[in-house]
Amino acid sequence: MKKILIFSILTLSFLGEALATHIRAGEITAKRIGCNSRTYEFTLTAYRDTGSDILFGNGEFKYGNGESIILNPDGYSRKEIIDDEVELVEFKFEYTYRSDGNYIVSYVEDYRNRGIVNMSQSGQTAFYVETLIRIDTFFGCNDTPVFLIPPVDKAAVGALFYHNPGAFDVNGDSIAFKMVIPQSREDVNVGNYRSPEVAAGGQNSQQTGPATLTLDEILGDLIWDAPGLKGEYNIAFIAEEWRSIEGEWILLGSVTRDMQIIVDETDNDPPELEIPMDTCIEAGTLLEADIIATDPNPESLVRIEGFGGPFVLNPPATLTPNTNAFFESPTTSKFSWQTDCSHIRENPYLVRFKATDNGPGIRLTSFETWSVTVVPPAPKNVIAESKPQRSIEVSWDEYNCGDAEVIQVYRRVDSFDFTPENCEIGIPENGGYELIGAVPVDQTSFLDDNAGQGLDFGATYCYRLVAVFQLPKGGVSYASEEVCQKIEATGPVVTNVSVDQTSDVNGEITLSWLPPLDIDTDVYPAPYKYQILRSNGGGFEAVGVIEDDTTFIDTGLNTLSIQYEYQVELYLVNDEINEDNLIEVSANASSVRLSSVGLFESIELNWEANVPWSNTNQDHPYHYIYRNKAGSNASSLVLIDSVDVTLNGFHYLDSGQFNGETLINSEEYCYYVTTAGGYGNDEIFEPLLNDSQIICARPDDQIDPCPPFEVAFELDSPEKCLDFLADKDCEFNQFQNELYWNANLADSCDSDISYYEIFFQEELDTEFELIGTTRDTFYIHDNLPEFAGCYMIRAVDQSENRSSFSEVFCKENCPNIAFPNIFTPNNDGKNDTFTPFFQKEFEAESIPLNKCPRFLEQIVFNVYNRYGKLVYSYKSGGENGLYINWDGTNFGGEELPSATYFYEAIVTFDMLRPENREKRYKGFVQIIR
Secondary structure (H helix, E strand, O other): OHHHHHHHHHHHHHHHHHHHOOEEEEEEEHHHHHHHOOOOEEEEEEEOOOOOOOOOOEEEEEEOOOOOEEEOHHOOOOEEEEEEEEEEEEEEEEEOOOOEEEEEEEEOOOOOOEEEEEOHHHOOEEEEEEEEEEEEOOOOOOOEEEOOOOOOOEEEOOEEEEEEOOOOOOOOOEEEEEEEOOOOEEEEEEOOOOOEEEEEEEEEOOOEEEOOEEEOOOOOEEEOOOOOOOOOEEEEEEEEEEEEEEEEEEEEEEEEEEEEEEEOOOOOOEEEEOOOOOOEOOOOEEEEEEEEOOOOOOEEEEEEEEEEEHOOOOOOEEEEEEOOOOOOOOEEEEEEOOOOOHHHOOEEEEEEEEEEEOOOOOOOOEEEEEEEEEEOOOOOOEEEEOOOEEEEEEEEEOOOOOOOOEEEEEEEEOOOOOOOOOOOOOOOOOOOOOEEEEOOOOOHHHHHHHHHHHOOOEEEEEEEEEEEOOOOOOEEOOOOEEEEEEEOOOOOEEEEEEEEEEOOOOEEEEEEOOOOOOOOOOOOOOEEEEEEEEEEEEEOOOEEEOOOOOOEEEEEOOOOOOOEEEEEEEEOOOOOOOOOOOOOEEOEEEEEEEEEEEEEOOOEEEEEEEOOOEOOOOOOOEEEEEEEEOOOOOHHHHEEEEEHHHHHHHHHEEEOOOOOOOOOOOOEEEEEEEEEEEEEOOOOOEEEEEEEEEEEEEEOOOEEEEEEEEHEEEEOOHHHHHHHOOOOOOOOEEEEEEEEEEEOOOOOOOOOOEEEEEEEOOOOOOOOOEEEEEOOEEEEEEEOOOOOEEEEEEEEEEOOOOOOOOOOEEOOOOOOOOOOOOEEOOOOOOOEEOOOOOOOOOOOOOOHHHHHOOEEEEEEEHHHHHHHOOOEEEEOOOOOOOOEEEEEEEEOOOOOOOOEEEEEEEEOOOOOOOOEEEEEEEEEEEEEO
C-alpha cells in the first residue's frame, strides 16, 4: 500500500509539472503617457510553450511602490502564434505614480517550461522579470527601450549562433547591454544556473577551442560559438538606458529580458544576408535598398524580415514583400523609408534584417545590422554682408525642420572648399573653422563684430552654419554652403611673426606687416610710422618705433620658452605717439609654438599660432618639418617631411619614415616647423611662411620635470587682503587669487617644461581638481566667491611627463567686523539700533568700507549690565539676521536705562580651517536716550 501511495504522489507531481509549466521568455516595457504626468502604460510580453495547456497570465504584477495586481489570463491585449510551439501573449495596463522616484516594476508567475538544460527543475521554477523606471523632472520625458525581435530563437549543434534583440529607444537615448542570471523571484537566481556554453560544452565552430558565449555591450549582438548539446537554454540580459544631461551620463532605467535558445541537431546550414553599407541620409529623402538572402542548401526556401526603429515610426519603413511566406534562394526584399524631420536623431537607427530558412530539419536564421543616420538638412540661403565698424552680418532662411534648438555660426579666414558627402556631418574637423556664436533657431541673422573688437584688416572671412538639435535625440545638420566677405585693410596687416633664433636670452623674431592698403589717403596721407607692441602672456608693452619700413627685428628674447604676441600701431609720420593720434592698431599675431611628445622610437610634434590669417590654406596646404640631431644650429636642420594640415591638422609623427631609420630612444632630436597661410585677399601675397622655435626631444622620454617651488600668493597676508578690500563695496563678491612660483630647472630633472597644471581644493575635505594650465610661472584664478582654498601645481614637459606636486599652499579669507560704542534708541530714525557696521541699502557711503563685515556666517551677541547680569542675548539664524538690530530692550522687551553696558560677540566666519572660524569680540556700548 505504501509503494502505491508513493507512486501516486510522484505521478501527480509529474502531471502537475507537465501541465503547469509553460513560460519560455519575456520582458516588461514602459511608455510614459504625457511628459507632465506620472502615468505609464506598461506592456508585459511573454512567450508561452504551446505544448502546455496552461494559459499565461496567472501571476502578480508589482508596480515597485508596494502596490500590485493579479492578472487574469483572459485580459490579454494580443495573442499570436509566432513559431512552432511558441505563442506570444501581451498584456497592457496603465498606472499613475504619486511621486517621483525609482521603481522596480516586476512580474512573477509559476512556472517556466520544463526541460531547460542550464538550470535545475525548470518546471518547478517561477518565471520572473523586472524593469527599472526612474521618474525625475531633471531627466525629462522618457520611455524604456523596446525589443522588436522575439526572444525565442533556434540554433544548431556545432554551428555559430547569432541573435540580436532589436532594441530601440524612441527617445534616442543610448542603450548598453549586460548579461545577468535569470531569476525566479526578486534578487533570487534560478537554481544551479550555468551559462549555456558551460552547460552544453563542446568546441567552437572552428574546432580551435572551447565554446564561447558573448554579448556586445553596445550593439546587443549575442554570439554562441557554438552549441555543443541539443536542448532548451535560457539566458537573461539587461538593456540599460543612458542619457547625457549637462555633460554627465545618467542611467534612466533598464529592462531585463529573459530569453530562450532552442538547440537541435541538423544538417541544415543557415542562410546568408547581403545588406547595404552603413549610411547617412538627409531628413526628407526617400531611402531605398535591396536586401538579398541566399541559402547554401539548394532545396531550402528563405524568408527576409526587418526589425528596428524605422519600422515603428511614422511614417514607417516598409519591406516588400511583407509576408511570412518563404521564397526560392536567392531572394530579394525591397527596403523603403520616406524619412522626415521627426526622424532626426544623433544616434543611428540600427535596422536588423533576419533571414530564416525552412529547413531541412530545424529552421535556422542569420542576422545583419544596417546603421542608418537621419541627418538634419543644412541651413539654406546663407548671405554675408559687410557692416560698419569692421563687422559682417550673416543671415539665412528660417530653419523649420524638426526640434532644432540653435543655429551655430562657424568662421574661418579664407575660403575652404568642402561639399559634405553622406556621413560628413557638421563642420569639417581640419577645416580651420571656429565656433563664434549660437543663436536660437527662430533667429535668422548673426552680427560678427569679433566680440566688439572689429574684424581683422585685410582678411576674407568665410562662414558656415549648422543646426543643432535638442537632447535627448540630438543631432547636428550638414554644414551650409560657405559665404565670404572681405574686410578692408584700413590698418596695418601683419604677415610674419617668424622665429629666427631660438635661445633663452638671445632669441630673435622677425615681425613684418603691410601698410594700410585701403586707408583714405585724403584723411591720412602717407608716409606713416608704426609703434610695435609685444606681449609674453600679460599686457602689451611698446618695444620699438619704425618709420618708412614694415619690418621689425625683435632681439634679446626667450624664444626657447615663451610664445610672443605682437600688435602694430599706425600713426602719421610727423605725429607724436599718443592715444589721440593713434589711427588704427593691427590684429594680434603670435609666433608659432612647437611642442613634442616622446613616444617609443618616435616623436610626436604639435604646433599652434594665434594669427589673423589662416594657416589652413587649401592653395598652400603643406607645413614643413625640419629636423636634425641635438647640437646642430638652425641652418643645419634639414627638411624631412611635410604635412597636409587640411587633412591631418597641426600634428606630425616622426618615426624615421623620411629615411627609413628608426629613431633611437637614447638620442635627442631637434625640430622646427614652417607654417604656410594666407588672408584670402588677392592684394596680399601668399603663402605667408613663418618658422617656429627649435625644440629638442628624446623618443620614449622618461625623465620627469621637477616640481615648482617658492609657490605663493600675491595677497599673502591678512593685512594685504584687507588692504585689497578697503575700497570694495560691502557686498563685493568677485574675488581672485594670483598665484606665483619658480620653475625648478635642476640638472636631475627635465628642464624643458611645456606648461603647468593648476589644481584647486575648495574645502579641506574635498578632492583637488584641475582648474587650468599655463605656460607662465603665474596664474590668476578668478570669478571666485571668496579667497579661501588650497592649491597644488605640477610641471609638465614636452613629452607629457609630469612632476610630483608642489607643496600644498592655502589661502584664507580675511574676516572683518566692527561694532560701534554708542547708540540712541529714541525712535528718531537715526542710530536707533545697535548693529555691526554695515552698508545700508541706498546709502553707499554710510560707513567707511574698511569697516564692512566680511565673510560673516553667524553671530551670537550677549549684553551685560555693570553688575555682570545678562540682560539681552541674540543668535542669528532662521528669522534672525546677521546684523543683530538690538533696540536697547531687555529679554522682556522693556527699555534699558541709559548707561554703559558690556557686550560679548561670538562670531563665526566663513574660513577654510575650522580653528579659524570662531572669534570673540568684547567691548562697551553706551545707550543714550
